[in-house]
Amino acid sequence: MTTTKTGKKKQPKAKATSKFSKKRGKAPGTVTYVGTREKQVAEVQIVAYNEQEQRSYKPHTLEEIINFKKSGHISWIDIAGLSDEQYIEQLGKQLNLNPLILEDTVNVNQRPKIDEYDDYIFGVFKMLYLDKNDKIVTEHMAMVLVEDAVLVFQEEPLDDVFDGVRERIRTKTGRVRFAGADYLFFALLDAIVDNYFIILESIQEQIEGLEEEVYDNPVPDVAKRIQALKKEVMRLRRLIFPVREMIVRLIETENPLIKKETKLFLRDVLDHATEINETLQIYREMSMSLMEMYMSNMSNKMNEVMKVLTIMASIFIPLTFIAGIYGMNFDHMPELHTENGYFVVWGVMISLFVGMLFYFKRKGWL
Amino acid sequence: MTTTKTGKKKQPKAKATSKFSKKRGKAPGTVTYVGTREKQVAEVQIVAYNEQEQRSYKPHTLEEIINFKKSGHISWIDIAGLSDEQYIEQLGKQLNLNPLILEDTVNVNQRPKIDEYDDYIFGVFKMLYLDKNDKIVTEHMAMVLVEDAVLVFQEEPLDDVFDGVRERIRTKTGRVRFAGADYLFFALLDAIVDNYFIILESIQEQIEGLEEEVYDNPVPDVAKRIQALKKEVMRLRRLIFPVREMIVRLIETENPLIKKETKLFLRDVLDHATEINETLQIYREMSMSLMEMYMSNMSNKMNEVMKVLTIMASIFIPLTFIAGIYGMNFDHMPELHTENGYFVVWGVMISLFVGMLFYFKRKGWL
């Protein structure tokens, strides 16, 4: 039994090590992917558009990417596959990006943040969505806003979170085709934040499900799941909470990359982020209440159990005593020899029984 | 049974989807009503007044509404029916309102907020009132303060919250007929905030009711209702808390739309908002105490149950033992053959019984 436990204890160590330790001791600015997805070649997709036209293509060389600068289009460059460290490092060099940024781009443990540089604004976000089994999937991503382009780095090529934006560019819906790269940056950020609401819904469903089970069937497994939910909410808060502060910084920045018109729209995302944070706060309190409720229902069950025991014992122990009395073998026990003694005793016992029932009824225990 | 549970689990999903997801993927600035009230044509009512005269009428065209600008009156334009998205969009275009504002106007999930623009001040509020069954009804509403007019957008045409203001305009009571549109804005805000007190009263009643029940009859249902109350207070805090901060911003704004005289009055609403927030805070703590009280009363009941069991068992188990002794069938048991053995045993048992009673009495268990 000890071996199994030790075995279990070692396992998380291994996992933890992979999470924190891969980069330890390396020089700052080293581009090391520390995520769990398997190694793959980066896949690049460019959407270039202006008011007149838009096209989407896969570039074959780095140069093709860099060329966006002179194209007269707004370019949305999507690089999927953060494990391709070399590719990302080269691309970064070509675009004059700070190595620290590239490091954060591939570091899936990096918390959400905004860093402003002279020529670009760098943001790390967590894309959250539900997989087919309604599990919450966390995807690390980074966005770089440069003049006339937004670079998006993500772990997986597939991504329906941005489909709405892609569609709006293609169909010339809304403002995106008429605005600059900063509006695209906003639109993508807006899509990410909007998706958080789906996650909140999923949490709310879980809370509501647990609420019902707490009342109907407070088994230990429910407590376990409440605790798991609390941990999930804690984890989400950590991934989502910083976003609000980041948007505030984008709104307050004096960096010319973000135009005044776009800030009005950022204020709108800010509202959403604020609402999400408040909702998470409420979920936190609700999951605490769930545990409280669980404990109170447990006490309840205990009370019920105790009542059954008390009623059974209180009724039958005295009756058994009476029966015991007349089971004694004394030579001289006058009652034993009376004609109706036995029936009188039955009468007494039935009266006691009924009296007890009545007493417990009045106490509200029945 | 599994099917039912799954069924229940799906239901909230549907509901949640309707709450959060209707707008997902759409371009910002899209005017989409996401509330639960049924579709209806917007109903407009205008109250136009100045010091000399006042009149109330229903305009038939959009132009009739827009004309307020040159009328020399202060106009209170009430638009009821947020589901009429097209109408609101057209009206907004005519008045040069930002599409983002119109989006927030019909988005019933929008949290309360104040947005200042150059020519107008936009506020989202939650009107709270009790329906016939004393349930708290939440109505989303938006107010736009422009020069010489206040536009009020609400979900339902019927609305007695503003009746007092309407009356004061009609009867020339108070200051409203002598002041500008900013005072009207304040008066409406004041009416909304004043109504929050009614909601607080209703919560207080619920708390007091539950308090009594916790003492008299701490059944599990009471715990369930305490938790529901906690959730309700959380929900109200979320709808009401931002209002205080919004009023502070109105007082501190340098926007000429709000005159200095009116700020004195806003300070007064600020007092009310502060009091409401403090009261909500206290209700929060009180609902937590309720749960604590419930748990302590449950323990109490348990103690009582245990005492009954202990007293019954402690008294009768030893007596039954004694009876058991003299029910044994040994050939040589001298006591059985004494003249008064039986009565001596009775004596012993009665002494024990009385001794036990006395002992429990002294312990305070009886």
Add this chain to the structure above:
Amino acid sequence: MTTTKTGKKKQPKAKATSKFSKKRGKAPGTVTYVGTREKQVAEVQIVAYNEQEQRSYKPHTLEEIINFKKSGHISWIDIAGLSDEQYIEQLGKQLNLNPLILEDTVNVNQRPKIDEYDDYIFGVFKMLYLDKNDKIVTEHMAMVLVEDAVLVFQEEPLDDVFDGVRERIRTKTGRVRFAGADYLFFALLDAIVDNYFIILESIQEQIEGLEEEVYDNPVPDVAKRIQALKKEVMRLRRLIFPVREMIVRLIETENPLIKKETKLFLRDVLDHATEINETLQIYREMSMSLMEMYMSNMSNKMNEVMKVLTIMASIFIPLTFIAGIYGMNFDHMPELHTENGYFVVWGVMISLFVGMLFYFKRKGWL
């Protein structure tokens, strides 16, 4: 039973309505008394003094009051009876006071606050004192500092809180006769705050009393009283907490009505207010500890009950079993026919009994 409960539920509604709703729908600035004291004519008392002389009299007309401006004295004008709304409204008009101030003066629900105007400083306070039965009485009051005078509005004419100040004016003790109206304002404020200490003492007594009872006799009623105490402390915090912030504002104001010398004294009251707030905070934590203690003592009692039960049952159930064995009627039970069987069984049972006692002793349950 339902009817009674409904009846009880309605009652608080009525009360709550009288608290919050009397003023609803009225124009701001309407002077409406919402307190519970019965209607009475305002009683006015003026103390006028300067370094040379002092006199105290009851003015008969409003004019007599207004005349203080040219009297060359510092005047302390005490108006008792907030239900006399008309009188207060007229007085306010004569003195050019803002109607909003008069509204707050008679609104007993108004929370403590300081409002500065150009010519006067207005403060709302709560006077707290113990009545004959040591119940805490809350009296709403307002003070207006104008040049050369302080107006004091209170609900009841009798008021020993200010007796010390009155005495010091009469006997020329301390600095009050040599200083201006701002010092009088300070002295009255100081008297109010000093009285809060009496309230704290009363709370401390209650806490200490409950502490003892929690240890000696943790009956449910004690829990009920702890909860009531918690509510009382919450209520007091709400009435007293703002005072500290108000004094800070008086110290930091640049209003010439408050002279620099007086601010030194205000710093002293500030110390007291800080101490009171800290003490209230501690009382809050102590009342929470009380509940915790109560719960732990309840568990204790339960433990004790369970021990008695367990000891009684563990000792006598096995013994009864043994007696039961030899009460069986098998034809062939050799032990029954031995000479000393009965006494051997007694021996066994006594050994078991003593062994059990010893076992429980060693476990520390006896």
Add this chain to the structure above:
Amino acid sequence: MTTTKTGKKKQPKAKATSKFSKKRGKAPGTVTYVGTREKQVAEVQIVAYNEQEQRSYKPHTLEEIINFKKSGHISWIDIAGLSDEQYIEQLGKQLNLNPLILEDTVNVNQRPKIDEYDDYIFGVFKMLYLDKNDKIVTEHMAMVLVEDAVLVFQEEPLDDVFDGVRERIRTKTGRVRFAGADYLFFALLDAIVDNYFIILESIQEQIEGLEEEVYDNPVPDVAKRIQALKKEVMRLRRLIFPVREMIVRLIETENPLIKKETKLFLRDVLDHATEINETLQIYREMSMSLMEMYMSNMSNKMNEVMKVLTIMASIFIPLTFIAGIYGMNFDHMPELHTENGYFVVWGVMISLFVGMLFYFKRKGWL
């Protein structure tokens, strides 16, 4: 019993009155000692030193004290005995100290604070030390930094807290003989704060002691002592917490009485004060954990008790039932007349007994 309780209730009232009420109603600036030490004549001790020489003497007249100004020495004037109000009032007058300061000097309820005046800096501190029985003693003290001197007012003449400083002056150790009065002020403050660590040690010992007892022997008295500890920590926080803020103010002051070099040293005391506050915070959390631990150990004990009861009852009640069966007196009970019935029954009972033991063993209850 009621009389005793009333008696007990009265006692704290008396105490509280002496704490809060002695000064009530008096004019601000009245010098009234409100401590509990008995009246005594103030004892004055002067240590005068400069780089060349140092001497210590007891002055006989007030003038002798005042003369320090022209002596060319740094003077440390120690006045012990705050109950000698007259002496302190006269001394204050001679030194031109504000009466409010003198009031706070003798007011042992005054919380720690720093007040800056043009010519002097006034500080109130709490000296904390352990008496012979390791009880924490609180001594109120005040320090006034004037040019070339520090006045120290304390309740008791004996005071080993400052012995280190005295020694350093005498032996010319460290920097004190080479620096000004502000350094002396710092050195004394440093000594006071250093002594707080001794108090922390004592608290830590208590926590560790209680921790052990909670595990070994969670009797109700332990809970009582945990609560007492919590209260003691609360009390200490109140006395010690403000000191950190006070030192910050001394560091940030622009008052020339405190030189720039001395501020470096004050930063050092600040570190200590910060550490003390953090430690107190941790002790607070630890004392809360203690209570939690106590509750969990109580539950534990209860579980253990219940297990004993359940095992005993579950084993012997069925056995007793079997014995009861064969104690019935039916005419036709075939088993009774078999040869080995009795022994078969014994066999069944022993099997049941062993089976039960095995079952409970497997459940981990044995």
Add this chain to the structure above:
Amino acid sequence: MTTTKTGKKKQPKAKATSKFSKKRGKAPGTVTYVGTREKQVAEVQIVAYNEQEQRSYKPHTLEEIINFKKSGHISWIDIAGLSDEQYIEQLGKQLNLNPLILEDTVNVNQRPKIDEYDDYIFGVFKMLYLDKNDKIVTEHMAMVLVEDAVLVFQEEPLDDVFDGVRERIRTKTGRVRFAGADYLFFALLDAIVDNYFIILESIQEQIEGLEEEVYDNPVPDVAKRIQALKKEVMRLRRLIFPVREMIVRLIETENPLIKKETKLFLRDVLDHATEINETLQIYREMSMSLMEMYMSNMSNKMNEVMKVLTIMASIFIPLTFIAGIYGMNFDHMPELHTENGYFVVWGVMISLFVGMLFYFKRKGWL
């Protein structure tokens, strides 16, 4: 038993004394080592490097150390052995360091802090690492950044935390050989902070281990270990939390010793420090949840115990009563003499037994 307890109580006193009291009463600036490691001679190691070359050597005299100033290299001077107070004091004097700094350098109780002086920046940190038994070791260390050199003071000469930096200097990896002393300072700080992640991993493992045990086997020892974990997390927070604030100060300083380029890198460490603090916060909440979980599982076990008792007692007590009835010795008990009475009673008892089982099954207790 009392003696042992007293003995235990004395022990922590001794320890605490060694922690806090060694320095009490000494003049500020006295260099006194208060750690627990044994006295040893300081061991010095210098790494000197510039873009062209690097060498590592052990200097033999103090002068050899001081010479770094004119060497044209960046020097990393590592002094191990804080107990060698004299050596450190002399070195400090030679380098013109403030005695207060030297005091903090050897004071292992000093909390982390940054102090800026004109010519140098002084920082105190806690190096945390796991020893061979996975225990967390805390090592006090200080770093001084002067022009062209970083002095590192540590308790132990061995130290693999900095091995990565040493390696990067030797192999000319990363930026360190091309940058100044401020970058070296950053690189060392980065190494320290990176190592904190290892500690976090170890804590996480403990939490996960305890989580499993809480579910599988909630024995009192688990509660004890949860409390120990809580204390450990508290201790770590105290050592680690200030670091974030310190880095913020380094980033915001205008001291020319830290160049603008280096601040970009410090921002990176800041991210890590923020993440560590957030993680510690989460661990804190998780350890609280653990205790909650433990309590709920205890209640669970209790419920289970009670159910067994209730089922056993409820089934067999009535049956025993029936057997008792027919064990009575009345002369006239008709049932006893019927042919099948015995078997009818068996039938009744078996029905009762089955009925009870069914009842408990339906209640979900089986």
